[in-house]
Amino acid sequence: MDFSFFMDPGINAAAQNISPLVTSFFAQGALGDTVLGYLIIISVVYLGLHPKFGVRLAVLFGISGGLDAALKLVFHLPRPYWVSSAVTAYQNVGSFGFPSGGAMNAVVIYGYICVVAKRWWIILLCIFCAVWVTLGRLFAGVHFLGDILGGLLIGLVLLVLYLAAMPEIEKFAQTLSRPLRITGIIAISAIPLILVFPAYLALADWQLPAAWVVMAKSQTGVGIDPVSLKLSLLISGIMLGSLLGYEFLNFCGGWDPPQDHLKRVIVVIAGTISVLLVNTAVPVILAGTGFSALLPQVSDILSTTLVYFWLAACVPLIIKNGGSWMRTKNADTAE
Numbered sequence: 001m002d003f004s005f006f007m008d009p010g011i012n013a014a015a016q017n018i019s020p021l022v023t024s025f026f027a028q029g030a031l032g033d034t035v036l037g038y039l040i041i042i043s044v045v046y047l048g049l050h051p052k053f054g055v056r057l058a059v060l061f062g063i064s065g066g067l068d069a070a071l072k073l074v075f076h077l078p079r080p081y082w083v084s085s086a087v088t089a090y091q092n093v094g095s096f097g098f099p100s101g102g103a104m105n106a107v108v109i110y111g112y113i114c115v116v117a118k119r120w121w122i123i124l125l126c127i128f129c130a131v132w133v134t135l136g137r138l139f140a141g142v143h144f145l146g147d148i149l150g151g152l153l154i155g156l157v158l159l160v161l162y163l164a165a166m167p168e169i170e171k172f173a174q175t176l177s178r179p180l181r182i183t184g185i186i187a188i189s190a191i192p193l194i195l196v197f198p199a200y201l202a203l204a205d206w207q208l209p210a211a212w213v214v215m216a217k218s219q220t221g222v223g224i225d226p227v228s229l230k231l232s233l234l235i236s237g238i239m240l241g242s243l244l245g246y247e248f249l250n251f252c253g254g255w256d257p258p259q260d261h262l263k264r265v266i267v268v269i270a271g272t273i274s275v276l277l278v279n280t281a282v283p284v285i286l287a288g289t290g291f292s293a294l295l296p297q298v299s300d301i302l303s304t305t306l307v308y309f310w311l312a313a314c315v316p317l318i319i320k321n322g323g324s325w326m327r328t329k330n331a332d333t334a335e
Contacts, residue, residue, distance in 0.1 A: 006146030007077075009084035015139050016088055022139075027090040029136020032129060033102035035234060035304075036279070041109060042242075043275050043311055048257060048268040051246060053116050055312060057109065058242035059188065060162050064108045064155065065101065065235040066192025071154070072096040073199035073227065081141045081219045082212040089219040090140040096226045100143045103151030106130040108159045115163065181247060189240035192232040203227050233297055237304030244305075245312025255316035271315040279307045 005011075016023045038061055046054025072095055079097040081089035095101075110126035117123070134152070137143035143151075173181055208226065216224045249255060257264050282303050286292045292299040 006149065007144045009080040009087045009144070011145050012080045012138060012141050013084070013086040016141065023090075026132065026135045026139035027141075029102075029132040029134070029140070032133040032136070033105060035231075036276075038105065038109065039275065039279060039307070039311075040272060041113075042308075043272040044268055045113060046311060047271045047315065048264060049116065050257060051249060051255060051312065051316060055242050055246040056166060057112055058308065058312075059239055060108050060112055060159075061105065062189070062192055062235045062239035062242075063162070064104050064158055065238075066195045066232055067154070067158065068099060068101040068104050068151070069095070069192065069232045069235070070195040070199050071099055072101075073196060073203055075099075076203060076206065076226070077147075078209075078212050079142050079147075079216075080144055082216045082224070085215065085218070087141040089142065089216075091142050092216075092220040092222045093142045094222075094224040094226055095228070095231065097143055098147045098150055099154055100134075100137050100147040100151035102137045102143070103134045103148045104155035104158070106133045107152055107155030108162070111156075111159045112163075178247070178251070182244070185240065185243040185247065189236050189243065192235040192239070193229070196229060196232040200227065200229055229297070230300055233300035234304050237301040238308050240301070241305035241308030241310075242312050245309040245314075248309075248313040249316055252313075252317055253320075255320050267319055271311070271319070274315060275307065275311045278310045282306050 042054055042058050042061065045057050075098045076096050077098040079093060080087040107130065110130040114123045114126050134148060137148055138145065173184065176184065206227070208224075213224060257267060283292070286299050286303060
């Protein structure tokens with residue numbers, strides 16, 4: 001089999017020429033594959049379904065993102081618009097191409113939600129979002145077909161392994177003392193960095209092809225810097241903030257979303273808005289104090305740690321103690 005077919009930018013160009021309307025619709029799916037987009041999804045699951053589902057999803061997203069970042073550096077392959085002027089770039093992406101993180105995350109994020117939600121309309125919505133995001137990578141000109149197929153396969157394997165292993169890991173964690181659990185949280189949160197660091201070091205003497213840089217900049221007007229630890233640092237912070245926040249929430253007695261549907265919707269909307277406000281404010285504060293310039297790598301981890309700690313601990317505790325109408329316990333919470 002000629003595997004070069006799966007890395008042919010002509011497939012992207014052909015897809016983009018099907019119809020301007022179709023291309024525009026699917027290219028917008030690239031918006032769903034962002035750190036901000038996943039923050040909103042995790043917030044909705046955490047506050048709308050149950051915190052335990054939200055923290056499991058955050059950890060799964062962290063492992064997926066860490067693995068994706070590491071594999072990108074291992075293979076260090078280009079994106080379609082880096083190598084072909086026939087492909088229009090609908091999004092500027094500075095990391096390497098293989099595998100597609102959007103395809104991986106579509107499988108693990110929406111696949112996990114389908115497993116735990118078990119409602120037909122949520123499953124249909126997740127399938128739509130997964131297809132939209134995945135095909136969006138092709139139509140946006142940021143991934144070859146091979147990148148997407150590889151991401152889907154890796155994501156599926158990761159999801160199956162995670163669903164099988166997580167119950168046993170959680171049982172074991174419950175047998176540990178709180179100091180040991182916090183130590184474990186720090187260790188788990190370091191997984192993205194542990195995965196990516198060897199590949200990062202291996203590229204220390206590697207030279208980015210000048211043709212890729214020129215082509216990418218001609219498309220978007222922005223340069224590319226694919227050999228970076230930034231995403232892995234952000235993802236480690238996501239895992240650390242989520243797990244520490246969930247541990248603190250349980251220390252304070254835990255929290256269940258209200259049974260009343262209207263109250264639950266209010267909780268999700270108000271809580272997610274507060275998370276987005278904190279997500280906007282934290283980088284500004286870190287930059288304004290000079291912390292980001294002084295310790296940029298620490299700042300990357302700290303920013304997402306604070307945002308996800310706010311989501312995992314502060315928002316539920318504020319709701320829990322903010323009024324009697326929200327203090328109902330959900331006795332029939334699903335495991």
